[in-house]
Structures are given as structure tokens and as C-alpha cells.
Amino acid sequence: MKIMVAGASGLVGSQLVADLRRSGHDVTAASLSLGVDTVNGRGLEAAMAGADVVIDVTNAASFGDNSALDFFKASTKNLLAAAAHACVRHYLALSVVGTPRLVESDYFRAKAVQENLIRASSRPYTILRSTQFYEFINGVIDIGAEGNVVRLPPALMRPVAARDAAAFLTELAGGNPLGEIIEIGGPDQLGILEIARIYLAANQDQRQVITDPSVSYFGVELTGDVLLPGAGARLASQKLSDWLYQSIAA
Template sequence: MKIMVAGASGVVGTQLTAKLHRADHDVTAASLSLGVDTVTGRGLEAAMAGNEIVIDVTNAASFGDSSAFDFFRTSTKNLLAAAAGANVRHYIALSVVGTPYLVESDYFRAKMVQENLIRASGRPYTILRSTQFYEFINGLIDIGADGDVLRLPPAAMRPVAAGDVAAFLMELAAGTPVGDIVEIGGPEQFGIDEIARIYLAANEDQRPVTTDPAVCYFDVELTGDVLLPGAGARTASQTLSDWLFQSMAA
């Protein structure tokens, strides 16, 4: 198959591109660092030409203010227009578990706009919502930084390895468009505060973690199980302890 990966230089995109190459697919790696700008459109039409499938794993540079909204709205419109021009038969995009319940956050409101644009495009699509990546746990911890103490909520989540997400995206590319949302989560469930304690201990970071249900998750007060995938979600294989061992060995 001839597949374009938009966002090929990111955390998921790097691993996805490598997996596709190893599976002998014809891959066009597209990212700003590789000369393709999905916001301005520079290089996009040429990169899209001839591809059967697009996997959109682009991401905004910031979680704050309006920049994420502007990025996802413009980037997605440009990608969809280029995909239509190239007669792409399957548009796959990576989104986030819980997005519809987190739209008070600028970032998740932007992800909701991205999803809605894809649905309304008329292009055959699959949207994969993933839980938080292990690779971003450090950024997750930072939301609770309060001097030398970390205040984090006990809200449950099932973090996942970016490599497992990349593998599922490749599997989706080999299938027919779902025309709906599918989800993936990790094999274990933790409270955010618990994840932080495990990660900090593994990195010999002695900062204490205080459980505080009032702390917001990227500007959103969490209620219920909004960060957990639904019952039909794919369960990834790599555990947090295995990922920590591999990442520290690397």
C-alpha cells in the first residue's frame, strides 16, 4: 500500500513510519521538518499525490490559548482537501479518549473540531482515540506542580505506549474504513496521582505527590471515568513497568 503519514516526525509518527517501512509499505513521511507544512499547505499536494491512505498523527505545538484550535482547524482542512484531490480511499486520524467531555480545554475543543471536520468531509475515515501515552507522563505530572510538591487528581486512566498505538494505526490502515470512532488504551488502570508516584520513583525523583481531586486536567475539572476508553476498546500489550524498563535502558 502507498501511505502518507502526516506528522511523521512526532512521537507516534516516527514509530509508525518505521513499522510501515518494515512491513514493506510505500511510505511518504510528511512533517514540517521534512518540508511539508499542513498549515500553510507548502509541499502538501506533492506529498499527497498517489497515496491510497493518509494517517494523520499531526499535533499542535501547544496545549494552551488558541494556537491548538487554529492548528487543527487549518491543518485538517488542508489535509482533507489534498486527500480529496488525490482521491485517497481511507483517511485515518489519531485523537484522544475523552475528547467530547473535555472541550472546556482549548486543546480538546480543537481535537473535537478536527474530528467533526473529518466526519463532515465525505471521505471514508477511521478516527482512533487513544489514552495518554507513557511518553507524555512527565508532562502530565507538570500539571500539578506546586513548588516542590506535586498535586494531582486520583482520576483513573489507562496509559499506553506510543508504539502500541502506532501498531494499531498500521492495522487499521490494512482494513476498510470504519466510518466511526475506535479506541485504544493500556493494559493497566491507574489514578493520575498513582502514575506519577510510579514514574517519579523509577526516575529517582523524590518530589512528593499529594492527591487532590480539585486539581484540573489541562484546565478541565475531571468527573467520572472520562479518561477511560469504552468497553469495546483495543487493549494494548505493553505495561507501564516494561515501558519504564525499556526507556531507562535506552
């Protein structure tokens, strides 16, 4: 099967390309660094030619302003148009768990627009929403970092390894389009504070972590289970503790 991966040079994209090739697929890796610009369309038609499946794992460079909306609107419209021209039979995209509940955030509003464009298109599709990646926990910590203290909101998470999300995308790419949104999360349901403390302790970071409901999560206040996947979500196998052990060892 011929598969085009948009965003192939990113965290998930690079793992996804490797997984797909190991599974025997003919993969075209597309990203800005590889000469394909999904925002202005440069190189897109050639990269999409002959593809049976397109996997969109592109991401905006900024999380805190309207540039994310501009990116996802332009990129998704161009990808969908190229997919229609190439008669792609399955459009598979990566999104984020909690998107509909977090649209006060510029970034999540942009992700909602991306999802809506895909759902409204004529392309058979599957959208996979993932929880926060282990690899981005440090970025979550940074939103509340103030000197020797880290202030974070009281909310639950099921973070997941990026490689587990990539593996599920590989599995989905080999099947038929579902025409719906599905989810993946990690095996551990923990509070953001607990996740931060575990991560900092593993990295011998002495900063204190405290609860502060006023701290925003990429522009929106969090409470309760807004970041948790639904009951039917795929739960990955790699635990946070195992991922930390492997990443520190590496």
C-alpha cells in the first residue's frame, strides 16, 4: 500500500514512517524540511501522487496565538484538496483528546477547525485523538514554572508514548476508514501534579510542584477529567515509569 505521511519529520511522523516501512508499505515522507509545504501547497501534489492513504501528523509551530488557526486551516484545506485530486481512499489524521472541551484555547480551537474540515470533506476519514505525549511533559511543566516552584492546575491525564500513538496510526492505516473520531491514551491515570513530580524526580530536579487552579493550560483553565479519553479509547501499554527509565538510560 502506498502511504503519504504529512509531517514526517516530527516526533510522531518520524516514528510513523519507520513503522509503516517495517510493515511493508511504500511510504512517501513529506515535510517542510523535505521540500513539501502543506501551507502554501508547494510539492504537495507530487508527494500525494498515487497514494492510497494520507496520514496527517502536521502541527503548528506556535500554541498560543492565531497562527495555529491559520496553519491548520491552510494546511488541512491543501491536504484535502490534494487528496481529492489523487483519489486517496483514506485520510487519517492525528488530533488531541479534549479538543471539543478546550476551544477557549487558540490551539485547541484550531484543532477543532482541522477536525471539522476533515469531517466535512468528501474523503473517507479516520481521526485519532491522542492524549499528551510523555515527550511533551516538560512543556506542560514549563507552563507553570516560576523559579523553584511549578504551579499546575488540578486535572487528570493519561499521557502516552509517541511511539504507541504512531503504532496505532500504523494499524489504522492498514484498515478501512472508520468515518469517526477514536482515541488513544496511556495506561496510567494520574493528576498533572503527580506526573510533574514523577518526571522532575526522575530527572533529579528539585523544584516544588503545587496546585494552582488559576494556571492556564495553553490558554484555558482546566478542571477534572477534561483531558481524559472516553470509555472506548485504546489504552497503550508503556507506563510512564518505564518510558522515563528508558529515556534516561538512553
